[in-house]
Amino acid sequence: MALRGVWQLQKLIVSYCNWGGSSRGIRAFMELELPVFKEKNPQLEVVTELIRGQHPHLKAFYKNKNERVICVKNMDPEDVLHHATRLRNALGRKVIKLRTRHVTNKPYLSISSHAVCGTIFISFFLVCCLMMKSKVMFIVNSGNGSRYRYRYCSSCYLFSSLSKNKIGLMIKIASER
Incomplete structure (x- = not known):
């Protein structure tokens, strides 16, 4: 070339x-x-x-x-x-590996368990889910290091827990701190 x-x-x-x-x-x-x-x-x-x-x-x-x-x-x-x-x-250049980011149809989001950050993020998260009209999973980190996974489905407007814990735990964690 x-x-x-x-x-x-x-x-x-x-x-x-x-x-x-x-x-x-x-x-x-x-x-x-x-x-x-x-x-x-x-x-x-x-x-x-x-x-x-x-x-x-x-x-x-x-x-x-x-x-x-x-x-x-x-x-x-x-x-x-x-x-x-x-x-x-060919140009004669050495072949290099292209490093691209992985793009997925199901984005994962992580939020903190602080009261202000958590509630702001949860409301922002709900708005984003409604706009995307898709199922989105996110992780709530509690203060003691445990993680809880929740899925939000915008078609039925419901949260569902992917772990053994109840949905109220997410609201409680977000409102405690």
Whole structure:
């Protein structure tokens, strides 16, 4: 791929064995597809390399000093052309793991057990649930470190406890502190 109009792939080395069966596809690629690939990509230096007793591979050298190697053993000429085109289109950057946040359809909310914070949050929570029109679960932390889980369903306007405790416990915890 061109970055600001400059192709990033400088050199492509096509390594093969003239005897091994795993190089059959790349030998056919060199006869049929490679001359056309060279004509379409004059900016690219394509070199063939005979390596006996090894599996065939494509080695790409990029302008940012990175290199990639792709093994193409037992592949058809079309597959080898596909991999060569992918190497040409790549920028040559290292592959990094994308860290994304987990998005869920059932959000979990945690509230404190303080009287002011708890009651304000419970009223805010009810308004949010009514707006979302969905089932939402939230956790109430009591002062002694125990946690209680409750589910609010906006379709039936009811709280239901997911633990052994009653629903009044949530109101009591929120109003005590």
